[in-house]
Amino acid sequence: MTAPAGSGVAERRRERVVGGRSHSSPRPLRGWAVPWLYLAPALVVLGGLLLYPIYQLGLISFFHYTQAQVSGGEPTTFEGFGNYSRLFSDGEFWRVLLATVLFAAACVVSTLAVGCALAVLLTRVRALPRLALMLAALGAWATPAVTGSTVWLFLFDPDFGPVDRVLGLGDHSWTYGRLSAFLLVLLEVVWCSFPFVMVTVYAGIRAVPAEVLEAAALDGASQWRIWRSVLAPMLRPILTVVTIQSVIWDFKVFTQIYVMTGGGGIAGQNLVLNVYAYQQAFASSQYSLGSAIGVVMLLILLAVTLVYLRLLRRQGEEL
Secondary structure, three states: OOOOOOHHHHHHHOOEEEOOEEEOOOOOOOOOHHHHHHHHHHHHHHHHHHHHHHHHHHHHOOEEOEHHHHHOOOOOEEOOOHHHHHHHOOHHHHHHHHHHHHHHHHHHHHHHHHHHHHHHHHOOOOHHHHHHHHHHHHHHHHOOHHHHHHHHHHHOOOOOOHHHHHHOOOOOOOOOOHHHHHHHHHHHHHHHHHHHHHHHHHHHHHOOOHHHHHHHHHOOOOHHHHHHHHHHHHOHHHHHHHHHHHHHHHHOOOHHHHHHOOOOOHHHOOOOHHHHHHHHHHHOOEHHHHHHHHHHHHHHHHHHHHHHHHHHHHOOOOO
């Protein structure tokens, strides 16, 4: 005997009533909530490691906070935007900011050029030279910044360095002049930064179908044309990531400048914002002013990243 036609529907719609309360089957999580559930532990850790220090940095920048307040000799007073007003009215700050922007831009362009060129080279050489180049690059990448800066300083030392002897420059001091000192630091920054670009771009090139590159070569395109018209558009999301990373790293360079120029060069001629903030906060005990410089750096990097991503989104690129 078959059940009535509507009995199955009625059974599914019926709710069990226990203790005067209706209990229905639990609803599954919505699709948008599942990724956030998996990301929750990492977000909690990042919130503690990043958001709280940023909050403290911004909070200190609104107070008068010096060594006297740290030791408890004087009370902490609220200054509002007073530290930012002092900072923006200081001509030294604008000079250091301009030097930081130009230096970071030169480092980013040089790092991307060297990294992309070597990534293309890796696709053209045999296995053994490729392995040797990868190991050498990863060795440079793994070298601590202090160690790398010290080694480069020795290579260009006017008394014992081999570079001056090979070039026949006598006892030329690379850290005495402003531009030569920046150039020396730029070389070290590129040396320790290009491996990230090289490995990332190389992985992206290997993911490009070989038929596409073969078709471009059969059409008579040169290697530069293949890179500019075929590889670069296909690798744009990867190039976006390495560019943003390079901007962040190079804009906040500290160790290389501090070690190789002795804390900012002669009379502060090689200061960048990170070293300038360190001098204000720890050398001069103006912790609130150093915090204000840190907040300005954070806002600049955030603005550059958002503008760059917005330009890519206007071009229809998916990241």
